[in-house]
Amino acid sequence: MENARELISAAVSAREMAYTPYSNFKVGAALLSKSGRIYKGCNIENAAFTPTNCAERTAFFKAVSEGELAFECIAIVGGKGDELEEFCAPCGVCRQVMMEFCDPDEFKIILGTPEKWHVYTLRELLPFGFGKQDLEKSHD
Ligand SMILES: O=c1ccn([C@H]2C[C@H](O)[C@@H](CO)O2)c(=O)[nH]1
Numbered sequence: 661m662e663n664a665r666e667l668i669s670a671a672v673s674a675r676e677m678a679y680t681p682y683s684n685f686k687v688g689a690a691l692l693s694k695s696g697r698i699y700k701g702c703n704i705e706n707a708a709f710t711p712t713n714c715a716e717r718t719a720f721f722k723a724v725s726e727g728e729l730a731f732e733c734i735a736i737v738g739g740k741g742d743e744l745e746e747f748c749a750p751c752g753v754c755r756q757v758m759m760e761f762c763d764p765d766e767f768k769i770i771l772g773t774p775e776k777w778h779v780y781t782l783r784e785l786l787p788f789g790f791g792k793q794d795l796e797k798s799h800d
């Protein structure tokens with residue numbers, strides 16, 4: 661994956677904007693569209709907790725709100741304070757949002773740090789995921 665290094669460093673820079681007064685767990689994401697643009701996102705917390713938005717969804721919603729509907733891959737980095745975890749996996753809600761806009765066998769999810777990362781498909785992280793094609797099935 662030739663774009664991985666660039667995408668991870670964009671995720672690291674996105675993470676600098678994380679708004680995390682409650683958990684201090686800071687996540688950055690960088691989403692590459694098929695048109696070649698990179699959309700950065702950070703997590704944004706809220707005193708009421710539930711309205712918190714993950715970094716991954718921030719990146720997706722920025723992109724979709726600007727007319728992007730086709731995506732290649734996303735890089736995700738995270739950790740407490742100034743530390744990066746070796747591995748920060750997307751939550752279930754974010755995996756479901758990816759399922760809405762991405763082909764699970766094509767879309768790649770890069771997890772790790774600038775030193776070491778792994779690449780997964782969405783299918784690997786969300787097996788048997790529910791998508792729009794499931795709504796088209798009829799049993800009459
Ligand atoms: O994949 C993840 C997992 C967690 N968070 C955020 C939500 C919250 O602000 C903090 C702790 O859960 O991390 C993300 O942004 N992405």
Ligand SMILES: [Zn+2]
Pocket residue numbers: 714715716717750751752753754755
């Ligand atoms: Zn999430």
